[in-house]
Amino acid sequence: MTERDVKILTDRLIPRPKKIDFRDGSEYLLRDNCAVALNVAHDRGSCAELAGKLFMAYWQCAPDIRIGDLSGTLRGEESYKISITENLLEISAHGRNALLNAMKTLRQLAEVQRGTKTVSGYFLVQCDVDDAPALNFRGIHLCIFPETPLWDIEKQLRLAAYHKFNYAVIEPWGVFPFESHPEFSWKNQQLDKTALKRLITLGKDLGITLIPQLNLLGHASASRSITGKHAVLSFDPQLQPLFEPEGWSWCLTNPETRKILTDLSLELHDFFDRPPFFHIGCDEADNIGTCRDCRSKELKTLIKEHICFFHDLFAGRNAKVIMWHDMLITKGDPRWKGYTACGLPEHQLGELYKELPRDIIIADWQYRNPETLPEDADPDWPVAKFFNQENFDVLVCPWLNWNGIVEQGKMAAKRNLYGMLETTWHIFHERHATAIHCAAASVAWNPEQIPENSLSNRLALAQHTRQIDWDMGVKEYAETGWCKNQVSSGPFPLNEF
Numbered sequence: 063m064t065e066r067d068v069k070i071l072t073d074r075l076i077p078r079p080k081k082i083d084f085r086d087g088s089e090y091l092l093r094d095n096c097a098v099a100l101n102v103a104h105d106r107g108s109c110a111e112l113a114g115k116l117f118m119a120y121w122q123c124a125p126d127i128r129i130g131d132l133s134g135t136l137r138g139e140e141s142y143k144i145s146i147t148e149n150l151l152e153i154s155a156h157g158r159n160a161l162l163n164a165m166k167t168l169r170q171l172a173e174v175q176r177g178t179k180t181v182s183g184y185f186l187v188q189c190d191v192d193d194a195p196a197l198n199f200r201g202i203h204l205c206i207f208p209e210t211p212l213w214d215i216e217k218q219l220r221l222a223a224y225h226k227f228n229y230a231v232i233e234p235w236g237v238f239p240f241e242s243h244p245e246f247s248w249k250n251q252q253l254d255k256t257a258l259k260r261l262i263t264l265g266k267d268l269g270i271t272l273i274p275q276l277n278l279l280g281h282a283s284a285s286r287s288i289t290g291k292h293a294v295l296s297f298d299p300q301l302q303p304l305f306e307p308e309g310w311s312w313c314l315t316n317p318e319t320r321k322i323l324t325d326l327s328l329e330l331h332d333f334f335d336r337p338p339f340f341h342i343g344c345d346e347a348d349n350i351g352t353c354r355d356c357r358s359k360e361l362k363t364l365i366k367e368h369i370c371f372f373h374d375l376f377a378g379r380n381a382k383v384i385m386w387h388d389m390l391i392t393k394g395d396p397r398w399k400g401y402t403a404c405g406l407p408e409h410q411l412g413e414l415y416k417e418l419p420r421d422i423i424i425a426d427w428q429y430r431n432p433e434t435l436p437e438d439a440d441p442d443w444p445v446a447k448f449f450n451q452e453n454f455d456v457l458v459c460p461w462l463n464w465n466g467i468v469e470q471g472k473m474a475a476k477r478n479l480y481g482m483l484e485t486t487w488h489i490f491h492e493r494h495a496t497a498i499h500c501a502a503a504s505v506a507w508n509p510e511q512i513p514e515n516s517l518s519n520r521l522a523l524a525q526h527t528r529q530i531d532w533d534m535g536v537k538e539y540a541e542t543g544w545c546k547n548q549v550s551s552g553p554f555p556l557n558e559f
């Protein structure tokens with residue numbers, strides 16, 4: 063096999079396996095009764111059933127699966143091995159999730175047979191794969207705005223799972239129809255709970271666990287601040303006392319606030335089938351503590367009690383809370399020069415972290431390109447290092463910048479941090495899709511082999527997205543690919559001047 067052959071085959075893989083060795087020789091044909099040796103440690107029956115189902119879905123064939131014992135060593139619960147010869151495909155995996163990982167790799171490797179107008183079958187080239195993830199927590203953060211169709215969230219989830227993310231934080235922006243307090247979402251802009259429940263179940267099938275988020279400090283408007291909208295107060299001025307006067311942050315001295323947030327967060331956690339994590343937000347609470355009653359209290363104590371209350375609430379459910387880091391460090395502190403810090407000097411929250419339980423997971427969101435840091439800034443992601451040294455588990459949370467994603471992912475793997483939570487916010491389409499689904503997915507799994515930001519990479523993602531479109535049965539133009547439209551009609555088409 064030539065170097066070019068190997069490059070072509072490798073370019074199809076997102077993320078790239080830790081080790082893959084291609085061999086010359088006749089291909090293995092994916093067809094009815096093709097021989098498959100499946101070596102698993104547990105859930106043997108359900109693993110065989112799952113493999114059979116995926117062979118049919120991916121390649122429309124029914125293999126002859128022989129179940130065997132797992133022999134030799136694997137690197138962990140999610141790791142797997144594949145060996146492909148002309149007459150046998152052998153998969154070794156601990157259990158279901160590792161098998162899913164192996165099948166995702168095989169789907170990306172398989173090529174359609176040549177020489178006919180329509181599909182006559184698929185084949186795999188001979189190779190050996192020995193694969194395991196670098197980071198245990200590989201998450202994507204997805205927002206559901208009133209403007210977000212759930213098919214788009216489903217596509218993002220399927221793509222993320224296909225690229226071996228194993229967690230998805232779901233943040234509904236004023237669209238979750240709470241039964242406990244229906245007034246805490248937009249009237250007439252509520253998502254379809256049945257459809258969302260289907261996505262939670264789908265996530266389990268795909269090997270990606272959905273984690274709900276509710277913002278318990280700032281972002282209480284459940285709307286982007288730049289729009290002036292408020293999911294609660296725009297229509298319901300009676301509820302003003304629950305928020306600070308500007309509406310952006312919750313009023314922490316009002317005992318009614320905590321009661322309602324308890325109901326909302328537990329309802330969300332129940333709805334998501336009580337996953338092992340809950341994201342409490344806590345970023346950008348700029349105007350926290352500004353009402354008459356909060357102003358007269360020490361803000362650090364107010365916030366500490368608030369966060370600890372919810373930490374304990376979820377600890378009682380065996381779930382850990384994840385919180386954004388930025389209010390825990392102070393803007394202007396030279397240690398964080400060039401990095402995101404949102405605590406204001408007058409907040410005096412710089413020592414708050416010392417009083418927080420160490421099993422809170424700190425999500426360090428840093429979006430910039432490290433190459434554009436000021437000259438006197440620490441180029442080595444000091445915030446994540448700081449919280450890690452203070453014995454917190456840390457998630458690095460990049461967004462769109464390719465270098466920033468890759469560098470943070472590499473640092474997280476090198477320092478054995480908790481993992482990565484790739485954010486997407488309102489921008490994850492168009493050219494940005496590759497940053498999320500190629501760069502972040504690649505570095506979270508295998509920081510040793512990051513693809514270039516190139517056309518071949520984009521084309522691999524396009525093929526994977528088509529496979530997802532087939533899985534979803536997409537029939538509408540706007541729902542294909544990762545953009546609704548190919549060209550823009552302009553941001554203000556009716557604006558003539």
Ligand SMILES: [Zn+2]
Nearest residue numbers: 313314353356
């Ligand atoms: Zn207040």
